[in-house]
Amino acid sequence: MPFDASVGLSGSSAVLHLSGRLTDADVRTLRGLVEQAVGRSPRRLVVDLYDLEEMVPAALRCLAFAQQHLPATAEMVIEGASEHLRGALERSGLTQSMTVVTAAAPR
Structure with a gap:
C-alpha cells in the first residue's frame, strides 16, 4: 500500500x-x-500508526524531531503501532520519551 499521511489540528x-x-x-x-x-x-501530539505497515529509520528521526520541538509540557502519544513498529520505536529509544498505546484499533 502506498504511503499516505495527514495532519489534523484542533485547539491544543x-x-x-x-x-x-x-x-x-x-x-x-x-x-x-x-x-x-x-x-x-x-x-x-498523537501519531496514529494503526494503518502504517512499515517505516524507514529516517521516519523515526522525524518522530524524534517532533518530540524535541514540542513545548516542554506537551505530550506525544503513539497509537496503534504494530508489534514490528513498536520494536523499532523501542530500539530507537523513543518509547522512553513518548507514550505508546497498544490498544486495538477503535475502528
Missing part, C-alpha cells in the same frame, strides 16, 4: 495519521507534516 491538539509503507522517498512529506504540527505548539 494535533493528530498525525500515517498509513501504508513509509519509504525514504516519503520522509520529506512526513517531515513537512511534523513541522506543521509542531509549529502549532500543541499540548498533545
Whole structure:
C-alpha cells in the first residue's frame, strides 16, 4: 500500500495519521507534516500508526524531531503501532520519551 499521511489540528491538539509503507522517498512529506504540527505548539501530539505497515529509520528521526520541538509540557502519544513498529520505536529509544498505546484499533 502506498504511503499516505495527514495532519489534523484542533485547539491544543494535533493528530498525525500515517498509513501504508513509509519509504525514504516519503520522509520529506512526513517531515513537512511534523513541522506543521509542531509549529502549532500543541499540548498533545498523537501519531496514529494503526494503518502504517512499515517505516524507514529516517521516519523515526522525524518522530524524534517532533518530540524535541514540542513545548516542554506537551505530550506525544503513539497509537496503534504494530508489534514490528513498536520494536523499532523501542530500539530507537523513543518509547522512553513518548507514550505508546497498544490498544486495538477503535475502528
